[in-house]
Amino acid sequence: LSNDDIKKNLGFAAADYVSSGMTIGAGTGTTAYWFLQALGEKVKQGLDVVAVPTSTATANLLIENNVPLKTLNEVDKIDLVLDGADEIDPAFRLIKGGGGAHLQEKMVAAAADRMIVLADASKLVSQLGRFPLPVEVVPFGYRQVQQKIAKTYGIDVTVREKFGAPFISDHGHYILDCHFGTIADPLNLHAWLNQIPGVVENGLFLQYATATLIGYPDGNIIFTP
Numbered sequence: 001l002s003n004d005d006i007k008k009n010l011g012f013a014a015a016d017y018v019s020s021g022m023t024i025g026a027g028t029g030t031t032a033y034w035f036l037q038a039l040g041e042k043v044k045q046g047l048d049v050v051a052v053p054t055s056t057a058t059a060n061l062l063i064e065n066n067v068p069l070k071t072l073n074e075v076d077k078i079d080l081v082l083d084g085a086d087e088i089d090p091a092f093r094l095i096k097g098g099g100g101a102h103l104q105e106k107m108v109a110a111a112a113d114r115m116i117v118l119a120d121a122s123k124l125v126s127q128l129g130r131f132p133l134p135v136e137v138v139p140f141g142y143r144q145v146q147q148k149i150a151k152t153y154g155i156d157v158t159v160r161e162k163f164g165a166p167f168i169s170d171h172g173h174y175i176l177d178c179h180f181g182t183i184a185d186p187l188n189l190h191a192w193l194n195q196i197p198g199v200v201e202n203g204l205f206l207q208y209a210t211a212t213l214i215g216y217p218d219g220n221i222i223f224t225p
């Protein structure tokens with residue numbers, strides 16, 4: 001199966017975990033894209049759900065698919081988040097932010113009882129860090145933050161660009177991609193990063209995923225709670 005077919009299968013399989021009456025968190029990215037298409041089909045067939053988007057892009061997809069949506073401030077809590085990831089370790093710790101939405105994704109995940117991570121098998125790693133860790137920063141002093149991370153860890157830290165200019169997140173911030181290679185102590189790194197003045201949020205999701213739905217090239221899809 002092609003990577004896109006795996007993601008499509010995953011998206012449709014994920015929709016089976018959504019039942020009427022739920023308030024769900026709707027993820028961001030190319031895997032979540034297929035979940036939203038499948039959700040739209042189920043809403044057409046009568047599924048009664050409300051979705052909280054994790055990005056403007058996802059909000060637009062929910063509207064396109066006629067899925068009722070609410071902002072995070074309009075709901076008291078979220079029953080289940082379905083979202084992708086860039087890396088998943090054996091303890092279900094994640095690196096997210098490849099799509100530039102990890103701030104809103106983490107806020108939605110923090111409001112949820114459960115989170116199912118949808119990913120093709122290539123995202124499974126024994127240790128986090130091969131995927132550059134996204135860190136969302138306030139543009140005002142981003143170069144100070146970039147230098148501090150790069151110098152402290154002796155790594156490359158690049159400003160994410162789009163069309164030759166800095167990528168701007170939904171909330172008007174820049175994103176630094178930090179090439180750690182391996183992250184031995186994600187908990188300590190998470191704390192250290194978020195205390196740097198000007199850091200808004202980093203892409204380490206260490207306590208949110210409660211299950212994974214993994215798609216394999218042979219067509220197999222495995223749910224692990």
Ligand code: DER
Binds near residue numbers: 083085105
């Ligand atoms: O930006 C994100 O956190 C996305 O969920 C990303 O991690 C997964 O995107 P993909 O499904 O397009 O690989």
